[in-house]
Amino acid sequence: MIKHLHFLVLTLFFLSCEKDDICIEGSENTNRITIGFIDNESKNPTGISLSFIKGINNDSIIESFSGNELKLPLMVNSNETKYILEQNEVKDTLIIFHQTNHLYLNRSCGFKSNFLIKSKTEIIKESGWIREILIVQDSIYNEEKTNIYIHY
């Protein structure tokens, strides 16, 4: 009987060793805001090139952008995110107001963040290359749909 006990104690011991939880790649993740651009003359979404993009409260500069859709991260620990966008050496500040909801996934992945863009999202014109902004999809749940359009 004592022999069997040794076996059981060993079994208990090995069962108590746990494997590390690893968040699987491709699990749900926090999405960025997708920004499209509309040329004020043609009224159609167009490509654009920006020479400078920088988040306020952040020293590092996001590389220059050129294309149709600009994807920018929002702050997960705030209800507003500010970006300086520069086109042809003209700077404007875009302030995105958003509701930030943290959704629990599991132990290994932790929380992700969902955002809801609020209608008071605005631009502060320093010199003004942006004419207006239009929110077309206020909830950010994937990065396929354009959330806001910038008219320029």
Add this chain to the structure above:
Amino acid sequence: MKKRQTYIFIISLIIPSAMVFSQTESEVNDSLTAKNKILNISKIRFGFDVFKPIKSLSEGDNLNYEIVGDLQITDNLYLAAEYGLIDRLIEDENINFNSNGSFLRFGFDYNMFKNWVGMDNAIFLGLRYGSSNFSNKIVSYNVRNSDAYFSNFVDNNYQTIDHSNLNGSWLEVVAGVKVETFNNVYLGFSLRLNKLLSTKKPENFDNLFIPGFNKVTDENTFGSGFNYTLTYSIPLRKKK
């Protein structure tokens, strides 16, 4: 993996009860021995877990202790119970949270060690039912985000999440030893395999830790634990 663990658990549930039966059988055979084995309430032991307070001191927990007790009811069978209080910060992979609560476990231990006259040591198997009431408070966490341009760290300044009135219940298989080191003073060590029966989960979070049950994993409902105990025995009958 899950299946195998379930089988091991079921088998380990059967083993102690099988021993109880085999014991009664041998009683009939040993009818010549004068000992009355049916009821033999001869000692009650009280003590505490030695390791938990040391661990909580080194890890800076607010509170972590456990008191234990057992009552001998037959030669080899003991009623056993443990009660504990925990208030500790748990630093998990992504989430740091505070777990605060109490737990109670009760059941029995079956001693398989045949002592020489005058000795009182034990190698035992046991079964417990455990239950805990607790609360969680999320202190800080990292939001999963492939983009790290802004900090993804969230702490108390932005949001504190409190979950109270949580509970859990589980079954435990215990295997351990008790050694009488001084007169009436016992040192004990036990390993525990837990199977979670039910738990009340908070909204938008999970019970990653249950006081008394310990770590809860994502994949299955098994857990584990161990005890180092120091107990003092009050003899209820004179030793023969």
